[in-house]
Amino acid sequence: MSKSKNSADTDLSSEQSSIQKITRSVDVAVIGAGTAGQNAFRQASKTTKSIVIINEGFWTTTCVTVGCMPSKLLIAAADRAHDAKYSEQFGIHSEVTINGKQVMARVQAERSHFESYIHKQVDSWPDDKKIAGHAHINKQGLIEVNDELIQADRIIIATGSSPFIPDGWDKKLGDTLFTSDTIFDMSDLPESMAVVGTGAIGLEMAQAFTRLGVAVTVFNRVNRVGGLKDKDINAKAIDCLSADLKMHLDSEITEVGTVFADDSLVAFIDYTDKDGNQVRWEGNQVLVATGRRNNIDQLGVENLGVELDDKNRPKNLKIDTGQIGDLDVYIVGDANAHIPLLHVASDEGYSAGSRVCEQDDEVYIRPPATPFSIIFTSPQIINVGMSQQEIEDDPDLEYVIGKVSFDNQGRSRIMSVNCGLLHIYACKETDKILGASMVGPAAEYIGHILATAITNDICVKQLLDTPFYHPTILEGLRTALRDVQHKMDIPFQSLDTQEDGF
CATH class of the missing domain: 3.30.390.30 (FAD/NAD-linked reductase, C-terminal dimerisation domain)
Known part of the structure; x- marks a missing residue:
């Protein structure tokens, strides 16, 4: 991808030097192998063999490995436990024992089952088209990855997203801090947990762990759950969920960290509650569910003359195509911070993969007709x-x-x-x-x-x-x-x- 289309010309000798280092030239480079990236690669591969897909981390998808599927597996176990424990009103009485290790083992085994289908697809791709490593676009518009320097006529960015962790919390909480990217790798259920955030991830995980016998406390800085904007529905949701969940809404967290208690390391959260009282929570783990951010910070898109807005999204992004300005660069899936949902990422990847090779004006990203x-x-x-x-x-x-x-x-x-x-x-x-x-x-x-x-x-x-x-x-x-x-x-x-x- 040449930078000359939208920036000052590079010194000729420097440019010639960089050209000499190029290890391969391709029609299309896909960066990221999640749902959007895989769909883009499959679709573009139908019309060109001059293509590579570059990926850092696991070669599955956010949904299958750290999102939709493992979370629903945990919820399924939690629902079984809840129904078994609270059936007295139907005249059904039982003693319920929850085996945390078995719960997590099933979550991980079934997750691996779903992942196997994606691995099978990825394994079917030619080895010379797949590169494992961190991609960076340099000042000449070339893709640096491992020991390669790749020139691509068109680039599809599908680098996904990562959990957002407030500044310093990872160091202060250490091994007691979990996110949705790590929580499903636990070998057993903890005794206690704080969940910070009441979005989809926070609510689902908080209720599931509660129903599985974990003492869960939920924190949120505003009196709202699930992003609800209808105040009556929000109030009703809080009322219904409070039957399970201990929630501290309208609370401000002032400090987090770890201390030794009873010869073991525990996490703490200092917070101001809705009445202005200074309170401390202590427990085994803290699940930070404060949203996700797209992964383009370290990609080097600024070397293509791209400016990012406050959502880390290119300012001149064309939502209908995913194209960045007039560049032959497209950003799709969670990476564009538009609508971070699997079915949207799938459609965006398919559309971008079609567009880059066929240059078909009929191909466009079809946003969901109804949010x-x-x-x-x-x-x-x-x-x-x-x-x-x-x-x-x-x-x-x-x-x-x-x-x-x-x-x-x-x-x-x-x-x-x-x-x-x-x-x-x-x-x-x-x-x-x-x-x-x-x-x-x-x-x-x-x-x-x-x-x-x-x-x-x-x-x-x-x-x-x-x-x-x-x-x-x-x-x-x-x-x-x-x-x-x-x-x-x-x-x-x-x-x-x-x-x-x-």
Whole structure:
């Protein structure tokens, strides 16, 4: 990748010297072998054999190794333990023993099973196309890796992301500090743990470890969980999750470190609670779940004349293609800090891999038509479409909020999962759904239905014309949709006059 396209010409003698050092020239270099990078490499390989993929670290994906899959494996074990321990109300009594080593062994074994499919794919690629090592783009726009100097006509950056650790915490907490990149490698469950952060990772792990018998304390500097922007849904989520979790919200951590107690090293967190009291927590481990940051700091993109914004994202990034300005450089997946979700990374990698070789103007990154997020706690948390704040900020939108509580919803109560609240934001002018926010049972399925409706411009009346089987948790969705129509003063007909169908 020549720098001359967007920067001052390099001294000729220096340039000639660097050219002499080039070990190979390729049409395409993919940097990073996660979901986006692997898809880009596979797609680009269909149209050129002059390609390499460079990767530092594991040759799998964030999702499989340190994200979606191991976290759900841990949650599955936690749910089994919870159901076994708290079934007295059904007349079922049992003694539950949790074998921490066995729990973690299964998490790691099943993770390895999922990883094996990716390893098989990577192993099928020619060895001369794969380079293990740290890639750096030098001042001549060449890629330095190990003892190689690679000239690439086009570069796809898919270097992913890493957990964010507050300054100095790694040194102060030492071996007691864990992140989502390391927590699944534990050989056993600890006795106690602090979880810092109430995003998806923080909430899911905090609840899972709690249900597996770990004494967990959660910290967050604001009174919010799951990134929820609807204050009523947020309040309900806090209420529901507090049945399991000990949470210190609106707390400010002032210091962290380790001390010796009872002849063993323990972690501590000094914090100011919501009432202004100075308090200290002590325990075995601290899981830092304060978000992730993209991995392009040490890549050398500034040597291509690229400036980064406060999110570590190129200022002239074209979201629709992933291209950086007019350079033949594309940044995809978590590395672009846009939408850090697996299905988005997959699509971005595929699109970039197609574009760099075919130069096809029809190829573009297709962002999700409808924003959609799920947090796999119990109860689950979803956000679909526009948030309430986004709707309120648009002066041209007249909207209503359809609501339903799951506290007394028929099937939810039968299953003893009856804690939840759903808000559906709908446009009065079009009868279309703008967005929704929910904490409650089966939220992942309700979220998919609402996302499909938003994506395909299905109006509220059309949704209500579809069948809602009795008795199901999804009948709660019908109740909220009916509330939307009631508030819009739009008449509807139904054979069932009872809100929850019981």
